[in-house]
Amino acid sequence: MVHAAAAAPPAPASGQPPAKAPRYCDALQQPLETAVSPEPRAPVHRVEWRKVLGGEPVEINPSLGNGFKVMSVAEWSARWKSNPDFPGCLAEGCGSGDTREHYFTQTWCRGKRVWASEALCLACHRFSWRSYRDPDFKTPEQYEKELWESLAAGGK
Ligand SMILES: [Zn+2]
Secondary structure: OOEEOOOOOOOOOOOOOOOOOOOOOOOOOOOOEEEEEOOOOOOOOHHHHHHHHOOOOEEOOOOOOOOEEOOOHHHHOOOOEOOOOOOOOOOOOOOOOOEEEEEEEEEEEOOEEEEEEEEEEOOOOOEEEEEEEOOOOOOHHHHHHHHHHHHHHHOO
16 A cells, blocks of 8 residues: 655644654564665656656646646746755765755555655755565555465464
């Protein structure tokens, strides 16, 4: 199951204990998988990115208007927000913190996590990819299959 990014929960007021539920990026048990690329690795915005770089018009966000327009990278990405958990550009020699996350997905299954994030750097115009998978993450389908197999094996 893939869920769209939800707004981050508000930070607890000072004096209150932090929320117990782990966040997607807390207590990671594995290293992150990372990559830097000149175009999106995520399955979105690739076509538009090429158009923006090529000076071709791209679709105006429906919340702002309609039709197509030639946009700068900054204008095109203006509706994206930085991810405060991972604000830094991963590109060698850049290190900018001026990034915009254009893709985020996470899956939780029985307390195990899989997630991926990709951000565009406004300084170097490269994309920083981060993804993570708990070592023993199983999808519901894998879990059910193994459960049935173990029941079948035990019934003999
Ligand atoms: Zn950068």
